[in-house]
Amino acid sequence: MNRKLLAAATAVVAGALALGGCTPTPTTSGTTAAPAVKTGGEVNVAWNQAFESYNNATQDQNATANANITYMANDSIGYYDKDLKVIQNPSFGKYEKLSDNPLKVKVTLADTATWSDGTPVTAADMILQWVALSGNRNTYEPTLDDNGLAPANAGTQVYFNAASIGYKLITDMPEVGDNGKSATFTYSKPYVDWEISAMTPVGVPAHITAKKALSLTDNTAAAQAVIDAVKNKDAEKLGKIANFWNTGYKFMNMPTDKDIVVGSGPFTITDAKEKQYITLSKNPNYKGSHKANLDKITVRFIADAQASVQALQNGEVLVTQPQATADILKQVTALKDVTVQTAAGGTYEHVDMAQNNGGPFDPKAYGGDANKAKLVRQAFLTSIPRQKIIDNLIKPLNPNATIRNSFTTVPSSPAYAAIAGANGMEAAYGGGDSAKAKTILASAGLATPPTVRFLYASTNTRRQQEFQLIKEAAEAAGFKVEDKSAEKWGSLLPDTTKYDAALFGWQSTSLAVGESDANYRTKGQNNYYGYSNPAVDKLFDELLGTTESAKQTEILGKIEKLLVDDAFGTTIFQFPEITTSSNKLKNVSATPLSPNFFWNAWEWQLA
Structure with a gap:
């Protein structure tokens, strides 16, 4: 997910295991x-x-x-309540697992599931969701523009600007049944979070998307056009549907x-x-x-x-x-x-670094020397004053606040201690040490101090304060840090030509075991930075098929150890939250x- x-x-998104x-x-x-x-x-x-x-x-x-x-504005089959319990909503639909090998899940929409224009919600809407999030009809991978948008698909090109690991595991078109009210999804391998996908099987309406993309007028015919285009692998129509799906629902004024x-x-x-x-x-x-x-x-x-x-x-x-x-x-x-x-809260603060833009953390900046680039990343991460940020900005609100030392798991999770103990983050970065960072940077043997363009939310007072602390500590270690804050920083994240390091937060949308997959997998939807480690990908493959909690903890510890060893980034703190x-x-x-x-x-x- x-x-x-x-x-x-x-700020922005969160953990993988239970948010207890x-x-x-x-x-x-x-x-x-x-x-x-x-x-x-x-x-x-x-x-x-x-x-x-x-x-x-x-x-x-x-x-x-x-x-x-x-x-x-939209319904779902299942959702989380305030106690993080899944509540079923049979007035929109139901789901059931038909078999384990292969994993087959049938989702049936209720007769009361209706779009606000009076059109029934049907399997066409689930087929659109599948084709968009699976990428299984995409024919190319474009270079995104400054706003993270793909250029318009032309001719027989098809690209939906999205990805979901769960939907990717459904390689064949779902089987439509029950007079267009159900779809059966067959997974290519076991998937521990199948229920999370089944809870929200519908996104934007298929009939509206097809009407606008294909210049149709009849709602029923437009919905069927989506099914036909996906079934027939009609690249010309799918390209137009993808174009509208990617950009047609963007608006800020009515x-x-x-x-x-x-x-x-x-x-x-x-x-x-x-x-x-x-x-x-x-x-x-x-x-x-x-x-x-x-x-x-x-x-x-x-x-x-x-x-x-x-x-x-x-x-x-x-x-x-x-x-x-x-x-x-x-x-x-x-x-x-x-x-x-x-x-x-379910949000945690962290710093990520681009390894795909020719900047200070990219091996290309050093003639392909991956070890030199990693030393520069390690130096920068070691300089980040994690403890000072917490002491100055978080402890006045929560005296018991501590550094978060996990990429995937909240400190309140029973698995946190084991994962944080296995990953080595505390030993690597501690609370921040500019002197140690300076020594690491010197070992990289750079001719000039590296310049780091730092992205964060310009409208966020706490981020402004965090940036000043990070800038001061990094420059004491030998870096030059440039303020690249922006109001629309989120839309800039996919375009790493604009920055080298980013400070923001992740907030969870579910309790999915594999929720962090999209952040660290090669070409994952939230992995904007070009990070790729086949061992991490393989471990996530194993995690997504693992139902035993102790084994999940063991796998996540191994994943995080690789992330720390590769100097991917660092986490800082779990967000305190006040709702009034x-x-x-x-x-x-x-x-x-x-x-x-x-x-x-x-x-x-x-x-």
Whole structure:
């Protein structure tokens, strides 16, 4: 499964094993008796990053800010509640494992699964999801542009700008059945996370995608056109479908073509203004069990944490989850008639480095000398003042905060100690040591100090502070560090010609065992940096077929040891998280997974 990039105030995506111990602790201030609740009404809530695309499955739009909105506008068969339990939604569909060898999974859509324009959700929608995320009809791999976009497919070229390891294991077209209401997926090998894929088998609507891509008018014919194009391997039509799937759902202002916002969920998008807000209204054609209580939810985009708290205090928004700092916690706990939920979130901070751009961490910069490039990476990583970052920026909020020493597993997981003990990250990088880093850099024998272009979110105050600490420590070790921060840093990640190192966070979308696969596998969707180690790929292959937890832990320890030995990057800390909601709005709770506090938006009620 994909992970989500979260920008601005809280930041971006997370771990692989169980996210235990993340249940928020609520505190309530200034309240008396619980007020009665009512149906209907309109509310405003705050989020720290602007919406950009209705198709968050593409590589360049794999962001939490997009996923929050698409989640509310679309249904699924299964989803996570605040306690990270999977809840089934039979009003959208069901899934069942038919066999283990080969692994066969049948997904059947319910008769009540309906798009907001009245069109039934069918197997065509699942076929579109499969062909897009599997890449099994792609005919080439293009060079992405500055925004992480592929050039338009031309002629018989086909490229869907996405990838999912689970869908890639389904090499044959799924079998359509039950009068177009089911699809049976046959995996080429065992896959431990098959249920995660089955929970959300549908993305953007097939009939809308085909109508726009192929200039069709009839919804039923358009949906069938997707099935036919995939079945017949019609590259000309698939290329056009891929073009629209890749880019056709991108908007920040409300599109004039309302087909672009057709969804299957309890809400539909009815208004949007670039970088200011997006509004979702109750879907009048929704037939599922998640019927919305509220008439309208407007998500206001407020990057500044102080401004979002002020908006809450003024009653301009009823929920906010600003970047957690000691000052913010103090401010929200002092407010009256609010509920404050604190938790260790599902997001962790880390630094990655590009090995494919001819820069200081790429062997090409040294005539192909891989060892020299690795020494430069090791020196830079050793200089990063992980302990100072935590002492200065995180401990004032959480006195018990510690360095996170795992690429794949949250510190609260039972497997964390074993994995962190096996990977060698603490021994390699510790809390940061500029003197040691300077010695390592000197051993590389460079003629001039290497220049590192450093990418991070320019609108994020904590990232600005982290950058200054990293820059100071790295320059003491002999590097020159350039500030390449950007507001739309997330869209720049696929284009490593723009930077050499990036500071951001990953937030989990699920509890999938193999969720980190996309980050470290050769050409994985989230592996932007050209990193490739066949031994890592082989271990992930083994992990994806392993169901025994002790063996999973052992494999992850081996993977992480290779990542540390290769000087891929480093992790820093697990995010503290603060969700504050007005007591005027009921049934609000936080979960460490994307979609955050939006997970049950249909249950929200005004007092």
